[in-house]
Amino acid sequence: LASALTGALIAVSLLLLLAGPRGGAFTLILAGIALSALAGALTQLVLNLSPNPYATADIVFWLMGSLADRSFTHVWLALPLTVLGWMLLAGLGRGLDALTLGEDAAAALGIRLGRLRLALVIGIAASVGAGVAVAGAIGFVGLIVPHLLRPLVGARPARLLPASALGGAALLLAADIGVRLVLPDRDLKLGVVTALIGAPLFIRLIYRTRAEAGA
Structure with a gap:
């Protein structure tokens, strides 16, 4: 740490x-x-x-991101x-x-x-x-949550900061609960789930931004 x-x-x-x-x-x-x-x-x-496969596994698991065994x-x-x-x-x-x-x-x-x-x-x-x-490394939380909440706070960063903190925590908690319920025996990593959720939303955001710019 x-x-x-x-x-x-x-x-x-x-x-x-x-x-x-x-x-x-x-x-x-x-x-x-x-x-x-x-x-x-x-x-x-x-x-x-x-030096050994166990150290490699620890590094790979850390790169995937997880709240398992955290206290x-x-x-x-x-x-x-x-x-x-x-x-x-x-x-x-x-x-x-x-x-x-x-x-x-x-x-x-x-x-x-x-x-x-x-x-x-x-x-x-x-x-x-x-x-x-x-x-x-749990990705896409900081990319997706502010964009989803921006219309709700009037696009003001001063209001978006606390809203994003709460929204990011809620998304992370929901994803962690989903990981533990969907595949409890396979040790599905949290970072994998947030990437699977966040990537499509981010792509949709890009297309929407392009459409608004074209309009």
Whole structure:
């Protein structure tokens, strides 16, 4: 767990270093893609050099993501960084609302974009990194839930942050219950289920966005 949290902090530091203090959203996206590719390559290298099949199985299971065999001990280990991330994100609502108007408009409204970007990246990395360190890689929750809830909160990031936190927790809990009920004897991994649910929804979202843009 400590190694995973350390890795998350290193990844954030590299992301900020690559993007630079004045890097925009596009630069952050490119830096994130580059770091994701590097992390994937390093993961494959570890799998390739794994000393025994048991270690390989542990890595593969962690990559699939699961809440099985997790207890409050893991919650207490991840809680400090998670709370730190929540505290950083909770104070960014006004800046994120202004940012929906564009970076120039947000800057004209007095938003310090560099400070906002730094707090946003660190807050996300702390909260998400702690969760991934405990439960493994459970994908699509952070991609799908905000898009589903955005129309319900008036498309305002300040309102979307707490709504997405509750909605993501609800989706994860529902998926975990489904995993335990559908195939209780096969140890179906939670990350597999969320990917099977999230990928079609994300594809549908892409097509809907294209249709609205064409209209």
